[in-house]
Amino acid sequence: MSETAVRVEKLTRVYGSGPATVTALDGVDAAFGRGTFTAVMGPSGSGKSTLLQTAAGLDRPSSGRAWIGDTDLSGLSETRLTELRRTRIGFVFQAFNLLGALTVEENIVLPLRLAGARPDPAWLAFVIERAGLGERLRHRPAELSGGQQQRVAFARALAGRPEVIFCDEPTGALDTRTAADVLALLRSMVDGQGQTVVMVTHDPVAASYADRVMVLADGRIVADVPQPGADRIASHLASLDRRAAR
Numbered sequence: 145m146s147e148t149a150v151r152v153e154k155l156t157r158v159y160g161s162g163p164a165t166v167t168a169l170d171g172v173d174a175a176f177g178r179g180t181f182t183a184v185m186g187p188s189g190s191g192k193s194t195l196l197q198t199a200a201g202l203d204r205p206s207s208g209r210a211w212i213g214d215t216d217l218s219g220l221s222e223t224r225l226t227e228l229r230r231t232r233i234g235f236v237f238q239a240f241n242l243l244g245a246l247t248v249e250e251n252i253v254l255p256l257r258l259a260g261a262r263p264d265p266a267w268l269a270f271v272i273e274r275a276g277l278g279e280r281l282r283h284r285p286a287e288l289s290g291g292q293q294q295r296v297a298f299a300r301a302l303a304g305r306p307e308v309i310f311c312d313e314p315t316g317a318l319d320t321r322t323a324a325d326v327l328a329l330l331r332s333m334v335d336g337q338g339q340t341v342v343m344v345t346h347d348p349v350a351a352s353y354a355d356r357v358m359v360l361a362d363g364r365i366v367a368d369v370p371q372p373g374a375d376r377i378a379s380h381l382a383s384l385d386r387r388a389a390r
Contacts, residue, residue: 147177147178148175148176148177148178148211148213149176149177149178149180149212149213149307149308149340150175150176150199150210150211150212150308150340150342151174151175151176151210151211152172152173152174152175152195152198152199152208152209152210152211153173153208153209153210154171154172154173154207154208154209155169155171155172155173155174155195155198155199155205155207155208155209155210156169156170156171156172156205156206156207156208157169157191157194157198157203157205157206157363158206167362167363168189168191168194168363169191169194169195169198169205169208169363170191170362170363170364171208171364172191172195172208172360172363172364172365173365174195174358174365174368176308176340176342177340178307178338178340179334179338179339179340180334180340180341180355180356181330181331181334181340181341181343181353181354181355181356182341182342182343182354182355182356182357182358183343183344183345183350183351183353183354183356183357183358184196184342184343184344184345184358184359184360185344185345185346185348185351185357185358185359185360185377185381186359186360186361186366186381186384187361187381187384188346190360190361190362190363191360191362191363191364192344192360193312193344194363195344195360196310196312196342196344198210199310199342200212200229200233200235200310201217201220201225201228201229201233202229205218212228212232212233212307212308213232213307215228215232227259230255230258230259230304231259231261231304231306232306232307232308233306233307233308233309233310234300234301234302234304234306234308234309234310235301235309235310235311235312236294236297236298236301236309236310236311236312236314237297237311237312237313237314238312238313238314238315238316238317239317240285240290240293240294240296240297240317241297242285242293242296242297242300243285244284244285244286245284246284246285247281247282247283247284248277248280248281248282248283248284248285248288248296249272249281249282251285251296251300252268252271252272252277252296252299252300252303253268253300253303254300255300255303255304256303256304259304261304263303263304264305267303267305268303271299271302271303272299274329274332274333275295275296275298275299275302275329276295277292277295277296277299280292280296289322290317290318290319290322291318291319291322291325291326294314294315294317294318294322294326295326295329297314298314298326298329298330302333302339307340308340308341308342309330309339309340309341309342310342310343311330311341311342311343311344311345312343312344313344313345313346314326314330314343314345315327315345315347315350316345316346316347320349323347323349323350327350327353328353330343330353331353334355341354348374348375348377348378348381349374351374351377352371352373352374352377354371355370355371356368356369356370356371357369357371357372357377359380359381359384361384366384367380
């Protein structure tokens with residue numbers, strides 16, 4: 145198995161045409177190793193979420209290619225892409241995207257059921273325990289706090305032991321303390337279980353939990369460095385904002 149969990153090559157995504165054309169990604173090359181935690185940052189409109197969506201097969205690039213492991217997404221039909229997302233990728237978003245009619249346990253195992261797969265009982269029990277949800281399995285999402293709902297979303301993403309988890313602003317709707325708890329959970333899965341995480345965030349503190357910070361501006365990577373710390377991340381983002389305002 146490749147040591148690279150995710151790779152993109154000359155990835156370009158253009159929206160619209162004529163004067164209304166917007167280039168969200170402009171020939172991006174990047175690789176994300178297995179068992180690593182990468183934070184993707186940048187100003188609003190820099191291409192962060194577009195990079196995540198195209199790398200994960202949620203959106204087709206205008207040109208370029210993306211791989212999950214050794215699988216080239218460009219050669220897959222929509223049906224095959226859906227199967228790959230269900231079995232090899234986990235997703236966590238700012239919106240928890242839980243089904244209100246289902247219990248916590250049912251929400252966690254839903255992607256596995258849709259894929260026609262059975263959960264590994266030992267792994268599922270570990271994920272539920274690690275997420276602190278053991279006493280909440282029969283509850284409905286409406287009976288949970290925001291932080292608990294996001295823990296359910298993380299457990300759902302982890303339940304199938306995916307090759308990579310893509311997170312798009314996963315702590316954006318949480319208070320500072322709850323966000324720290326959720327990020328610590330994610331960090332522990334990288335360190336203890338070798339999980340691969342690619343997280344889009346605007347928050348330098350959230351990014352400080354990652355091993356590496358990749359910064360985009362105008363659809364291109366302008367910085368890609370080992371963990372520089374929250375203060376340096378904030379300083380770099382502020383300089384990009386000042387440059388954009390000129």
